[in-house]
Amino acid sequence: MQLHDVWFVLIAFLWVGYFFLEGFDxxxxxxxxxxxxxxxxxxxxxxxxxxVWDGNEVWLLxxxxxxxxxxxxxxxxxxxxxxxxxxxxxVCLILRGVAFEYRVKxxxxxxxxxxxxxxxxxxxxxxxxxxxxxxxxxxGVKINAHKEYVGGLLDxxxxxALLGGLVTLVLFTFHGAVFASLKTVGDxxxxxRRTATAVGLIAxxxxxxxxxxxxxxxxxxxSLVVLVxxxxxxxxxxxATRLGRxxxxxVFSGVTxxxxxxxxxxxxxxxxxxxxxxxxxxxxxxNASSSPYTxxxxxxGAGFAAPLVMLYQGWTYWVFRKRIGTQHLAADAx
Amino acid sequence: xxxxxxxxxxARWQFGITTVYHFLFVPLTISLAALVAGLETAWVRxxxxxxxxxxxxxxxxxxxxxxxxxxxxIVQEFQFGMNxxxxxxxxxxxxxxxxxxxxxxAFFFESTFIGLWIFGWDKLPKKIHCFCMWMVxxxxxxxxxxxxxxNSWMQHPVGYKYNAGTGRAELTDFWKVLTQDTTMVVAFHxxxxxxxxxxxxxxxxxxxxxxxxxxIKVMxxSLRLGLVTLVIAGVLTAISGDxxxxxxxxxxxxxxxxxxxxxxxxxxxxxxxxxxxxxxxxHNDVAIEIPGLLSFLAHSDFSSPxxxxxxxxxxxxxxxxxGDYRPNIPVAYWGFRWMIGFGMSSFAIGLAGLWLxxxxxxxxxxxxxxxxxxxRLALTKNKVLGARLSKAYWSLAFVTLGFPLIANSWxxxxxxxxxQPWVVYGVLRTSDAVSPGVSQAEVLTSxxxxxxxxxxxxxxxxxLLVKYIKAGPQELSDDDLNPPTRIGGDSADADRPMAxxx
Numbered sequence: 001m002q003l004h005d006v007w008f009v010l011i012a013f014l015w016v017g018y019f020f021l022e023g024f025d026x027x028x029x030x031x032x033x034x035x036x037x038x039x040x041x042x043x044x045x046x047x048x049x050x051x052v053w054d055g056n057e058v059w060l061l062x063x064x065x066x067x068x069x070x071x072x073x074x075x076x077x078x079x080x081x082x083x084x085x086x087x088x089x090x091v092c093l094i095l096r097g098v099a100f101e102y103r104v105k106x107x108x109x110x111x112x113x114x115x116x117x118x119x120x121x122x123x124x125x126x127x128x129x130x131x132x133x134x135x136x137x138x139x140g141v142k143i144n145a146h147k148e149y150v151g152g153l154l155d156x157x158x159x160x161a162l163l164g165g166l167v168t169l170v171l172f173t174f175h176g177a178v179f180a181s182l183k184t185v186g187d188x189x190x191x192x193r194r195t196a197t198a199v200g201l202i203a204x205x206x207x208x209x210x211x212x213x214x215x216x217x218x219x220x221x222x223s224l225v226v227l228v229x230x231x232x233x234x235x236x237x238x239x240a241t242r243l244g245r246x247x248x249x250x251v252f253s254g255v256t257x258x259x260x261x262x263x264x265x266x267x268x269x270x271x272x273x274x275x276x277x278x279x280x281x282x283x284x285x286x287n288a289s290s291s292p293y294t295x296x297x298x299x300x301g302a303g304f305a306a307p308l309v310m311l312y313q314g315w316t317y318w319v320f321r322k323r324i325g326t327q328h329l330a331a332d333a334x
Numbered sequence: 335x336x337x338x339x340x341x342x343x344x345a346r347w348q349f350g351i352t353t354v355y356h357f358l359f360v361p362l363t364i365s366l367a368a369l370v371a372g373l374e375t376a377w378v379r380x381x382x383x384x385x386x387x388x389x390x391x392x393x394x395x396x397x398x399x400x401x402x403x404x405x406x407x408i409v410q411e412f413q414f415g416m417n418x419x420x421x422x423x424x425x426x427x428x429x430x431x432x433x434x435x436x437x438x439x440a441f442f443f444e445s446t447f448i449g450l451w452i453f454g455w456d457k458l459p460k461k462i463h464c465f466c467m468w469m470v471x472x473x474x475x476x477x478x479x480x481x482x483x484x485n486s487w488m489q490h491p492v493g494y495k496y497n498a499g500t501g502r503a504e505l506t507d508f509w510k511v512l513t514q515d516t517t518m519v520v521a522f523h524x525x526x527x528x529x530x531x532x533x534x535x536x537x538x539x540x541x542x543x544x545x546x547x548x549x550i551k552v553m554x555x556s557l558r559l560g561l562v563t564l565v566i567a568g569v570l571t572a573i574s575g576d577x578x579x580x581x582x583x584x585x586x587x588x589x590x591x592x593x594x595x596x597x598x599x600x601x602x603x604x605x606x607x608x609x610x611x612x613x614x615x616x617h618n619d620v621a622i623e624i625p626g627l628l629s630f631l632a633h634s635d636f637s638s639p640x641x642x643x644x645x646x647x648x649x650x651x652x653x654x655x656x657g658d659y660r661p662n663i664p665v666a667y668w669g670f671r672w673m674i675g676f677g678m679s680s681f682a683i684g685l686a687g688l689w690l691x692x693x694x695x696x697x698x699x700x701x702x703x704x705x706x707x708x709x710r711l712a713l714t715k716n717k718v719l720g721a722r723l724s725k726a727y728w729s730l731a732f733v734t735l736g737f738p739l740i741a742n743s744w745x746x747x748x749x750x751x752x753x754q755p756w757v758v759y760g761v762l763r764t765s766d767a768v769s770p771g772v773s774q775a776e777v778l779t780s781x782x783x784x785x786x787x788x789x790x791x792x793x794x795x796x797x798l799l800v801k802y803i804k805a806g807p808q809e810l811s812d813d814d815l816n817p818p819t820r821i822g823g824d825s826a827d828a829d830r831p832m833a834x835x836x
Contacts, residue, residue, distance in 0.1 A: 043835065050836045051453040054404065055446035058437060064411045067436035072426020072502075079415030080769040086412060087780045091787060094405040098791060101401035104836050105798050147423070148771040289426040291497075291504045298431055305438040313446055319457050319822055330835040 003296060004289035007070040008272070010302055012265035014066055019130070019168075020257050025053045027176015029096070029123020032116060034173070034181065035195050040326045041188050042116055043054040046100065047329070051320045053100060055313055057093065068297050073147050073288035074272045079151025081141065082133055085156065089126045096122035127172045128165040132156060135164025138214060138264050140274035145281050147288075160213060167203075167210045171260070174203040177252045178237060182246040185325040193241055196249070200238045203273035206254065209233055211263060218267040226266060230259035344766050344777040345417040348784065350750075352409050354743050355788050358401030361742055364474045364525065365532020365567075367397040369559065371467040378464050383810060385508045387552045390814075391807035392536070398450065398798050402791065409784070411437065416646070417777060421757055421767035428494050428505045429484050432512070436480035443473030456825070456833035460817040478528070479521050486516040488758050489749070490585045496761070503761065519581050523574035527677065529567035531738035536560030537687060537731070538735025539803050544708045545728035549806040551705055561688045568681025569724075575674070576631065583632040586759060588646040588659060589752035592666035594628055595621075601639035603628035606667075613663050616644050654760070661754040669748030676739035683734045690727065744778070 028049050036042040049056075068075040078085050095118050103115035111313065139160050142151035177196035181189050211227045219227070237252035268274075272288050275281040358584040370393045377385035403673075411433070416423045422430075447469040454463050493510030494503045511517070540557035543549045583590045593596075595609040597617050605627030611618035626636035633640075641649075643660055650659040690711040694702060701712050709726055711719040719727065813833060818824045 016354055047832070047835045051449035055442065057408075058441045058445045061408065061411045061437040061441055062434070064415075065430070065437040068414065068422065068426055069430030069434040071431060072423050075415045075426060076419035076428070076769075079412050080417075080419035080772050082693070083416055083772055083776045084779070086416060087783065089436060090409055090412060091783060094787065094791075097405040097408075098401055099792075100836055101397065102794065105398070111731045146770075148419075150771060179624040219631065222738060232478050290430065293506075294427050294431055294505045297505070297508045301431075302438060305435075305442075309438070309442045309446075312604050313442070316446055316450055319450065320453065324832070328832050328835070330832045 001290055003269075003299065004070070004285045006299060007066075007289065007295055008265070008269060008285045010069060010299075010306075011063060011066055012262065013306075014059055014063035015265075016258050016261045018056075019172075019261050020064055020254050021056035021059055022053070022129075022216045023168075023172040023257050024176045025049050025056055026123040026127040026139075027172040027174065028180060029119050029176075030127065030169070030173045031176050031180060031192075031195065032123075033120045034178065034237040035177065035188070035192060039112070039116075040329060043115060044184055044188060044324055044326055045180060046103075047324055048180060050100070052106055052181060052313075054097070055316065057097070060093075066298070066302070068291055069289045071272055071283075071285070071291060072297060073283055076290075077143065077147050077149055077273055077283060078137070081143075081151075082136070082156065085129050085133060089129050092122035092126045124169065127169045131165035131168030132161045133169075134261075135161030137273055138164075138218070138268055140276040140282070141270075142277050143273060143275035143281050143283065144277065147281070147283060150277075159261050160217075163206070163210050163213070167206045167260075170203045170206050171257060174199045175238075175250075175257060178241060178246065178249045181241070182250050183322045183323055186327075188325065189323075193244070193246070196241045197238060200234065200241065200253075203256075204231070204234050204238065207231065207260060211260060214263065214267055220267075221265045226259050226263040227292050230256050230263060233259060270297055339774060339778070341772065341774055341777055342765050342768050344774065344781060346764065348417060348777065348781040349413065351788070352406065352413065352784055354746060355707075355792075356403070356406040356410060357742060357746055359399055359406065360478070361524075361528035361531040361738070362479060362535060362807035363403045364394070364471075364528040365466065365530075365563070366392060366399065366535070367471040367474050368496070368529075369532055369536065369563065370396050370761030371464065371471050373559070374460075374464040374467055378460050380512055381420055382552045383815070384555055386496045386810060386814065387807040390810075391552065392556070394802055395539075395799060397448075398795065398802065400444075401447065402795050403645070406788070407441075413486055416780070417769055417772065418757075418767050418768035419771070420763065424502045424762055424767070426502075426757060428487060428491075428503050428511065431505065431508060432480045432484040436477050436484075440473045440477035440480060444470050444477065445473075447473065453832070453834055455484040456813065456818060456830075457823045458817075458821060459819055461622075462821065463817065475525065478524060479517075482521045482524055483512050483517045486514065486520050487511050489520075489582075489753060490514065490516040491758055491761050503758070514824075515573055515581055516585065519574060519578045523571065526567050526570040526574050527738065529563055530571050530677060531679060531742060533560050533567055533684065534738050535735045537564055537684060538732045539689075541728045541731035542803065543806055545725065545732070547708055550708055552807045554705065554709065557687075557691065557709070561684050561691070564681065564684030564687050568678070568684060571677060573680070575677075579631050580634070583640070586753065587641055588643065588650065589661065589666065589749070590632065591641060591646055592644045592661050592663045592752055593670035593748065594640075595663060595667045596628065596640060596642045597644050598642040599639055599645050600642065601629075602626040602637045603632070605631065605817045609667060611663075613660075657755070659755060661752050666748055666752045669744045669751070672744040673741045673748060675741075676737040676744070680734045680741070683730055684736075686727070699763075 017241040028045050032042045032045050037044055099118040103112055136156050141149060142155060144150045166186040175201055176197060177192050179198055181192035184192060208231050211230060215223055215227050233252045233255035237249045237256060240249035240252055270285045271282045272285060353569060370389055373385050373392060374389040377389055387567050447466040451466040451470060452468060492514045493507035495506050497504045502722050534555050537560035540553040540560055543553040544557060561733045594606050595611060595618055596603060604623035604625045606621060606623050606624040610620040628640055629638045647659050691709040696715050698716050701710055701718060703709050711724045713719055753759055755763050757767045
């Protein structure tokens, strides 16, 4: 295993971490309209991720920065090629961060409602778009001999990618509903479980369909194993939800995301962005990576930083382990 | 049309707009994190309520500010790939590493511990709560350091070699990138300027309240902290700026010649106070100068020669081939002056304030003021400023909070535009760095989207800041004064409301 293979795994790890963590953040955002009955319940949902969403989002910045350092050509082709979808994601993430922080800073009804709409849409859109983007990465896009994306915007919206977008949206919403049932008390907790069951069933169909399609197109023995793990975990998450075992349900919905993303990366390897124009023009771990010296330094840095990050982020979840309900909302809106 | 809207021009405008905007928030975030952490430490150690009130008040302004800093920072992580894909391919091997470390080490620190701080008032013992803000502060400083190391490499590329096989720059010595003199001096200058910004911010807002005789106890403390920060940071900013100038005279003589509109070599070289000239012909029509000062700024003596724009242009043409190697000279010249002018005005106002509001030194006992009354502005031992002059000083102290923001922006515009036509000095031209596959329409779209969005958010942010500044520090509750002793909170009441919720 060469260093650029190690870095392929590390980049996959960062994306897996991002989708696991911000997956339920996005899901919570979507559920503010799907699950919450009034403003107080919306506030409860938002506060389940209040202390952690910002740290979760840094996984994305690390994935992007890590890709820049370890695979400059991948970084360049990906973000210049998927220009407008990436722009839309950035706009969403900007508004979403501000919405969380500023919503409570004014008591006016209209102010708070506007930011709540913002939270919903800026959670839903990236949840879809990441699926579309990853659908395209795995499927392959029009890349020329100079590693440039030469397709148009509409080329990115083919059935496989659109199904990918639907899968991430529904799967994240399921993950979010399970998280909500784990983090809340009272009436909303019961309804979160029911929502999780309903959304989970749809997710099971969609995930099986999407991963099955991926398997049929690009799969091998190893990816089949991971596919089975993903689907089995999703079924287990549903069963645990039915049994009221919310902790286990969350573990399994998490495993579903981990396995599904891992399977996509597994079918991608050793490419990082396959070309549909000519196989030899594909970006691979070999032709898109940095020099061994840079990768070595990055390996030391990541080897030191990543475990530390997981340690103190894990500690944060432990500090805020208590469930919250409408009775726990702070009285003053400041 | 073609030239004005060339992808390179658009991409540069977009980078300029998004980055200058982002950097309005960065210095305040860096300095306020440390100042708030300092105030909270004072509360933990002395248990004086005014420190907790100040912590909460400045903490709130800090949070409104950092929210914008964080979200506008997200764009920075992606736009190299979006608009500058050829740049990313060429430099990723070198430039990517500090960027990745910034995310992995610094951003995680900031974002995780800020969450703990915001929501942790009733979950963490006060020492640990305070520790979280120090971690945020360390995160902001590390973040600045890594990104400045990356930028310094663009100003003065070291620790790399050009690989003709891969057609890109490849890292050979990461340590050199992290510790070269450009990185060190730029980090020193940027961080001290950040504290000048935070000091001025604190002074301005404290002055606003003291002028109205409101929230006196908290604002006296804040004024003092702000003034001391402003003055110390001001001195250090000047010192570090001088060192940076000397480094730049050596590494990018063109930038410094442009900063002075010095067209031809002079020995000794004068410092230009005002110049108006003709860029095409390459000379000044009007010039007011201080003899010898530029030689001193460049080489620490009053007689050394300093090469002019025309000389450097010729030598670069010999080195790199035919072309125009001059940056936009009016922007460099005036940017350099706005930076120094606004930065040092702020420092001067701070220095005056430190003297006028002194507590005891050379001040007759009758003029000393207690904790509960606003400080009298005492010029000499027995003489205080009259009502009108006092008001003038407080107003001046208030508006100075905006000066460093202007200085910071011009400093960056100067140093980045002064490096043109290079994106990596002497190695890669800006025109060779843009994304070849991204269309004019796409860049124009994103530029319009970001500019509009940022403008709207600026209005929202400023209005919120004004609201919370005007409201002043809040009264403390019993819960505020009795923080938990155990992690996770020690309340037996399962239904107790959170100390803070979104």
